[in-house]
Amino acid sequence: MRIVVCDDEPLARERLVRIVQESGHEVVAQATTGAEAIVAVKTQQPDIILLDIRMPEMDGVRCAQELDKLDHPPAIIFVTAYDHYAIAALKANAIGYLLKPANKDELLEALNKAKNLNAAQLNEIRKLANPAARPIREHIAARTHRGVELIKLKDIYYFAADQKYVKVRHKDGMVLIDETLKELEREFDDRLFRVHRNAIINLNFLDFLETLDAGQYQIRFKEIDETLAVSRRHLPALRDKIQSM
Known part of the structure; x- marks a missing residue:
């Protein structure tokens, strides 16, 4: 080189x-x-x-x-x-x-x-600096100790805010990315759905909405034994979404 x-x-x-x-x-x-x-x-x-x-x-x-x-x-x-x-x-x-x-x-x-690194990976890296210029992606790029990983959007269960980063839970584990939930929600509005100010989910992995004590609700996912809280603010829209699926 x-x-x-x-x-x-x-x-x-x-x-x-x-x-x-x-x-x-x-x-x-x-x-x-x-x-x-x-x-x-x-x-x-x-x-x-x-x-x-x-x-x-x-x-x-x-x-x-x-x-x-x-x-x-x-x-x-x-x-x-x-x-x-x-x-x-x-x-x-x-x-x-x-x-x-x-x-x-x-x-x-x-x-x-x-x-x-192939051309596709390098392109994903460069797009991170300019969200407004991105086309709709099929992958999320994350930098890890192994280098740059491309995670298929269809393999992601949810995105959750984690201090200055966003946590990405996918089929092979968890990574952090330097993007915002707002950017992700706007770009993938047909595939992701906000259930809390700190979380958006992939609707394809939504199993059911579970009722807890004191009128609280949480999401259960297909394939993984994890839950996410649903805020009161986003509960009505989520119920409507579930009924239309």
Whole structure:
């Protein structure tokens, strides 16, 4: 693979270059600032950029945001000494986030994951930054410790708000995504239904509406032994929906 290495620290940059070259990949350019990295990417058209975050003139996050505007942006792997930039890296569409000094095995694993990403996965990653531009999807993209996972919408039981993220319960487990329930509900309004301000469900997995004590209700799902509370506000609409199914 063709790789650009960007880091303002010479020793850190040289170490990354050495690991990349020893692994059989080609370093097509080196840069010390985000601005230099953008020029290198436009000139060399690399497959991947290894990008520091704390740099003069233009930091790595801003650089990644600018790179994402290109017609054919490279896959981005951040290599930084600071762990508190992880959320910013997620929003900048990075496919990897490594802490300095980057472990050789972790770096090679990240490079292999980037190499194996297909066009569909990369497109899903880039769409995360611009919800208004998305077509209706059949998959939800989630970044996990295994890389980028594409989860079929038809395999998802429900979405539930979990602090700053949304929890996705699907047939193979649970992941977190950086989207909002409001965006998901608007995009998939014909397939998802809100049962609570903190939850929307896939109607295909709705088994029945269960009555609890004190006039409370909850949803039971097909295939899984889990429940979700139904709010009083959304109960009438849900009953109407069930009757029309």
